[in-house]
Amino acid sequence: MPWTQVSCQYDGTYPGFLSCVFDCYVNREEPVEFHTPEDMCCSLYPLRAVETDEARARRVYRSFARFGQEGQRLAARCFLTCLPDKELWLWRFLRLGYEQGPRVGRNLTDPTVDRVRKAVWHLEHEAHQYKGFTRFSELEGVLVGEIEPKNQVLPLLRPHFCSRYPQERFVLYDRAHSMALFHQPGPRGWAILPVEDFQMGPAGETELAYRRLWRSFYDTIAIEGRYNPKCRMTHMPKRYWAMMTEFQKDWDTAPPEVRAE
Amino acid sequence: MELLDKLNILADAAKYDAACTSSGLDRSGRPGTIGNTTLAGCCHSFSADGRCVSLLKVLQTNFCVYDCQYCVNRRSNDVPRAAFTPEELCELTMGFYRRNYIEGLFLSSAVIQNPDYTTELMIKTLRILRETHRFGGYIHAKAIPGADPLLTRRLGLLADRLSVNIELPSSPSLALLAPDKKKEAILTPMGQIRDGISQSRQELAVYRHAPRFAPAGQSTQMIVGATPESDRHILTLTQALYDRYQLKRVFYSAYMPVSSSPLLPVPEGFQPPLLREHRLYQADWLLRYYHFRAEEILDETQPDLDPRMDPKCCWALRHLEFFPVEVNRADYEALLRVPGLGVRSAKRILTARRVGPLSFEGLKRLGVVLKRAQYFLTCSGKMMRGLQVNEDGLLRHLVSLEAPALAPPMPEQLSLFGDAV
Numbered sequence: 001m002p003w004t005q006v007s008c009q010y011d012g013t014y015p016g017f018l019s020c021v022f023d024c025y026v027n028r029e030e031p032v033e034f035h036t037p038e039d040m041c042c043s044l045y046p047l048r049a050v051e052t053d054e055a056r057a058r059r060v061y062r063s064f065a066r067f068g069q070e071g072q073r074l075a076a077r078c079f080l081t082c083l084p085d086k087e088l089w090l091w092r093f094l095r096l097g098y099e100q101g102p103r104v105g106r107n108l109t110d111p112t113v114d115r116v117r118k119a120v121w122h123l124e125h126e127a128h129q130y131k132g133f134t135r136f137s138e139l140e141g142v143l144v145g146e147i148e149p150k151n152q153v154l155p156l157l158r159p160h161f162c163s164r165y166p167q168e169r170f171v172l173y174d175r176a177h178s179m180a181l182f183h184q185p186g187p188r189g190w191a192i193l194p195v196e197d198f199q200m201g202p203a204g205e206t207e208l209a210y211r212r213l214w215r216s217f218y219d220t221i222a223i224e225g226r227y228n229p230k231c232r233m234t235h236m237p238k239r240y241w242a243m244m245t246e247f248q249k250d251w252d253t254a255p256p257e258v259r260a261e
Numbered sequence: 262m263e264l265l266d267k268l269n270i271l272a273d274a275a276k277y278d279a280a281c282t283s284s285g286l287d288r289s290g291r292p293g294t295i296g297n298t299t300l301a302g303c304c305h306s307f308s309a310d311g312r313c314v315s316l317l318k319v320l321q322t323n324f325c326v327y328d329c330q331y332c333v334n335r336r337s338n339d340v341p342r343a344a345f346t347p348e349e350l351c352e353l354t355m356g357f358y359r360r361n362y363i364e365g366l367f368l369s370s371a372v373i374q375n376p377d378y379t380t381e382l383m384i385k386t387l388r389i390l391r392e393t394h395r396f397g398g399y400i401h402a403k404a405i406p407g408a409d410p411l412l413t414r415r416l417g418l419l420a421d422r423l424s425v426n427i428e429l430p431s432s433p434s435l436a437l438l439a440p441d442k443k444k445e446a447i448l449t450p451m452g453q454i455r456d457g458i459s460q461s462r463q464e465l466a467v468y469r470h471a472p473r474f475a476p477a478g479q480s481t482q483m484i485v486g487a488t489p490e491s492d493r494h495i496l497t498l499t500q501a502l503y504d505r506y507q508l509k510r511v512f513y514s515a516y517m518p519v520s521s522s523p524l525l526p527v528p529e530g531f532q533p534p535l536l537r538e539h540r541l542y543q544a545d546w547l548l549r550y551y552h553f554r555a556e557e558i559l560d561e562t563q564p565d566l567d568p569r570m571d572p573k574c575c576w577a578l579r580h581l582e583f584f585p586v587e588v589n590r591a592d593y594e595a596l597l598r599v600p601g602l603g604v605r606s607a608k609r610i611l612t613a614r615r616v617g618p619l620s621f622e623g624l625k626r627l628g629v630v631l632k633r634a635q636y637f638l639t640c641s642g643k644m645m646r647g648l649q650v651n652e653d654g655l656l657r658h659l660v661s662l663e664a665p666a667l668a669p670p671m672p673e674q675l676s677l678f679g680d681a682v
Contacts, residue, residue, distance in 0.1 A: 108613040109623035132305040132315075136360045143359060163290040163297045168359065185292070210356045213268055220272040221318060222308035225517050225533055231311025235304070245362070246306060 003030040007045040008087075011052050012036040014079050017087055018057035020050045021094060034087035068102030074116050080152040083119035090116065127156035133240045134161075136170060137211075139201050143170035146200060146243055154181050154192050162190055173198045211245050218246040262343060268353065270343040274323040274334050275369055277519070278426075278482065279512035283315045283364040283399040285477035286421050296358060296365070296398030298421065298477075303364050316367035316401060317357055321345055321382050325371035329428070329439035330522040331487050334371045338520070344373070347386035355394050365399030365421075366390065376407035380416060387419035399477075406446040410453055414474070417457055422477040422509070425451050427502075430495050434488035437524055454479045455506050482512035485541060486534035487525055491564035493555070496544055500555040503548065513541045540566040547572055550604050551597045569660045574600045577637060578656060584637040585644065588619050600659070601634030621645050632662055 008024070008031040010016040017034070024031055032045055064075045075097060078090045092112045097104040107113050126149055134157070136143040143165065147153070154174050161172065162183055172181040173195060180195040203211070241247045284302030304313040320334075322344035328336045345353075350368075357363045368386065370379050383402060390396045402420035404413050417423050425447055429435045432444040454475060461474035481502065485495065499511045515538040518528035544566060547553040551573070558572050559565070567575050577584065577600050586595050588610060596607040609627045613619060620640050625631055635645045636655055 103616055106612045107616045108609055109617070109619065109626050111626075114626045128301075128303075131299075132303045132361075132364075134361050138359065145361070160297075160299075165295060165359070166290050166292045167295060210360060213265060213353065214357060214360070214362050216265055217268055217272050217317070218306060218308065218314065220269050221276050221314060222310045222312075223276055223517060224310075226310035226312075226515075226535065228311040229309065232307045232309060235311065235313070236307040244306065245360070 003028045005030050005032045005045055006048040007032065007043040008034045009037060009047060009049045010034065013052065015054055015057035016050065016052040017079060017090070018060040019053045020087075021060050021091065022053070022056040023048065023050050024091075031088070031091055034085075034091075064097075066101055067097040068105045070105030071097055071102060072105075074105065074113075074120050077120045077123060077156075078116050080155060081119040081123045082150045083115065086119065089119070123151040123153065124156065126151050127153040129236075129240065130157060131160050133236065133244060134172065135243060135245045136172075137200065137203055138207050139203065141169065143168055144200055145170070145172045146175060146198075147172065148175045148239075148243060150176070152177055152179070154179055157181065158190060158192065211248075215246050215249075264349060264353065267343045267345060267349070268319070270341050271319045271321075271323060271345060274340075274371070275318045275320045275367070277333060277514065277517065278318060278367070278369060278403075279514040280401065280424060280480055280482055280510070281313055281315050281318055281367060282480075282510065283401075285509055286399070288397060288476075290397055294395040294397045295355075296396050298365070298397075298399045302399075305361070305363055315364045316399065317354055317363045317365070318367040319345070319350070319369075321350070321368060321370035321379070321386065322373050323371045324373045326374065327372055327439070327441040329442065330520055330524055331429075331438050331484055331516065333519040335520070345386075347382065347389050350386050351389045351394060354390060355396065358396070358398055363398075365401070367401045368420075369403035370405065372405060372407075376405040377409050377412060380405050380408040380412040384412065384415050384419065387416070391419055401477075404450045404454065406442060406450055408450070410450075413450055413453060414457060417454060417475040418472050420475060422480060423454050423475045424480045424482070425454070427481045427483045429488055430483050430485075430490040430498055431488070434490065438487070438522075451479070451481070451506050458507070478509035479506070480508055480510040480512065482514055484516050485513045485538055487516035492537070492541060492544070492566045493559040493561075493564040495541060496548070496555040496559060499545060500548055511545060513538050513545075536568050537566070540568065540572060544572045552594050570663060571600070573598070574633070574659050578652075578659070581652065585639045586637060587639050587642065588624065589614055589641055599634055599637045601630035601632065601637070606630075633659065 006029045008020045010020050020031065020034070029048060031048070033043060035041055064072045067075055075090070075094060078086060078093065083089055089112060093104070093116045096110070096112055100107065104113060108117065130147055130149060130153055134145050134147055136145040152174070154172065157172065158181055161170065161181070165183070167185050169184045174180065175198070178195055179192055180198065181190065181192050183190045282302050283298065284300065286298045287300040288298045290297040302315060304315050306314040308314055323334045323340070324342050324344060325334045325336055333340065354366045358365070368383055370383055372379050373382070387400060387402065390400070400420045401422045401424065402416050404416060404423050404425045406425060427447055428439060428442065435442060435444055457474040458478065461471065461476070464471035465473065483495070502508050502511055515533040515535050516526070517533050518526065518531045521528055544558050547558060548555065553576070558576060566572055577598070583598065586599050593607060593611060596602055596610060597604070606627055606629045610619065613623065613627060618641055621631065621635070624640070631645070635648060636650055
């Protein structure tokens with residue numbers, strides 16, 4: 001007998017989604033859409049409201065080990081991507097995974113696996129780009145940085161920056177998802193927390209001097225005879241530029257104004 | 262002199278060095294230190310010429326006792342001169358590194374007083390960086406030809422990657438343009454570094470804490486287009502360097518007219534051979550990742566790379582008997598020879614065909630560039646549907662695929678008034 005089609009309502013978090021997977025398997029139901037209580041929508045499908053249950057979510061998460069190394073990576077990271085209807089794609093991927101086992105990671109020509117793989121690739125690529133393109137400013141001994149990624153890259157950036165600056169206190173704010181990574185020296189001295197309102201303070205004298213030095217270095221290092229703006233944009237699309245020191249011309253003279261509350 | 266001016270002068274003097282990679286070594290940060298390195302390297306920015314900015318690329322000093330004709334820092338050239346003190350340079354590196362501007366330091370130098378003195382200065386800088394600041398990021402250092410082997414060894418123990426510039430692709434050119442540098446003086450440190458690296462590997466296998474000598478390997482670079490060597494000569498030399506000296510990379514740098522010496526191309530109207538450099542890099546990739554040999558890419562009848570097409574396409578057109586390749590059967594090496602298939606897509610094909618047979622539809626999903634590959638592949642014995650091939654049309658089609666990238670210089674705007682205005 002085919003599974004009943006339902007519309008799943010959950011709280012929008014990753015454990016919430018995993019609880020949905022658990023409930024759907026227990027009740028033999030096939031979700032055709034996912035939404036949060038805030039979404040104003042009406043659906044022709046019967047509604048299934050799922051309570052988030054940490055223990056069940058953990059059980060589902062552990063079961064990803066059955067998909068083999070590659071499949072596990074895709075399943076664990078797909079929820080961080082900006083793929084439209086990522087819950088639905090991930091659900092299809094998981095069903096495929098429970099059916100096929102480790103084969104799912106190799107089944108690259110399958111439409112579902114292909115979608116998920118490309119989305120995860122986009123996420124990982126963006127995270128890699130941000131390893132380089134993130135800029136920190138030193139404000140009263142704390143390094144503060146700001147990014148605006150399409151995917152949720154903070155969990156992927158976390159190991160890199162924590163390993164890079166073990167003795168530093170730093171904050172990396174993700175403007176697009178209103179999350180921030182905090183770090184202080186010490187074992188497990190990090191946290192990724194939601195942040196409501198974030199504003200970078202004014203820069204000090206040393207900070208401004210370093211920004212000047214960096215901009216001047218950046219302008220000097222280009223060879224005029226090889227000027228190639230298209231190549232630069234291919235490697236570093238313009239959406240990254242706004243947050244990068246080398247393109248912020250006005251910060252020299254005046255510190256950025258603090259916007260009115 | 263202010264730090265800003267020094268940085269401008271010494272970055273300007275270093276910018277013609279092609280290497281700016283931070284790859285080849287995975288080292289995670291440890292408590293009490295600052296910095297890590299990643300195997301794939303990391304680009305922190307791209308300059309207006311489209312080249313990656315990964316390391317703080319500067320010279321220790323641009324005071325030089327040599328007079329190499331092609332070099333912007335030659336003794337006879339009238340440019341502002343400056344030198345970093347080791348402390349200054351370390352402060353600058355740490356300041357940049359903490360703000361995530363850079364992945365590390367690329368330290369080169371003109372020869373001040375003599376090679377030994379220059380190397381000692383560089384060692385002093387790197388020691389402060391590693392020992393006082395406990396810097397664990399990437400350091401690429403240039404070995405100075407003619408320096409004492411012991412000094413080069415100490416440099417290699419502090420740096421991650423060492424490089425010796427081979428400068429020009431043949432010894433007659435070197436004798437002509439860089440009379441102070443000898444071929445032997447360049448190859449001796451290269452050989453020493455190679456031996457140092459392999460010895461260090463062996464020691465590390467026995468003692469985990471043995472000192473690491475240039476753990477990210479060594480590289481070199483040469484100038485292309487300043488002297489009359491053919492591409493075939495350059496590629497053969499490159500291959501010999503990979504085989505004999507176990508280099509990680511050979512960089513090519515298209516000659517930029519920085520000098521009006523009568524021995525070099527006239528600077529007026531000189532176009533740097535950027536396309537030739539690009540083709541050489543493509544051929545270099547074929548040597549390193551695609552199991553090609555230099556003799557296969559170019560032979561005596563064809564001493565230069567075809568500017569219209571990439572070297573792999575050229576090879577394929579000369580060896581049509583090798584094709585078509587059957588996607589579901591062919592081994593990895595055969596797949597790599599197909600134009601439009603890269604290392605990644607070839608590996609994906611190997612993975613995906615374990616699950617089931619591949620079709621052209623499936624190949625597209627894997628990221629194969631079918632525009633190019635369709636002529637050289639069969640899926641389960643069938644060519645792509647609707648495809649008609651003859652040798653002539655194939656060449657024309659493949660050339661037209663690359664045409665947009667090779668657009669000729671913009672035609673001049675016609676003016677009604679001509680030059681009279």
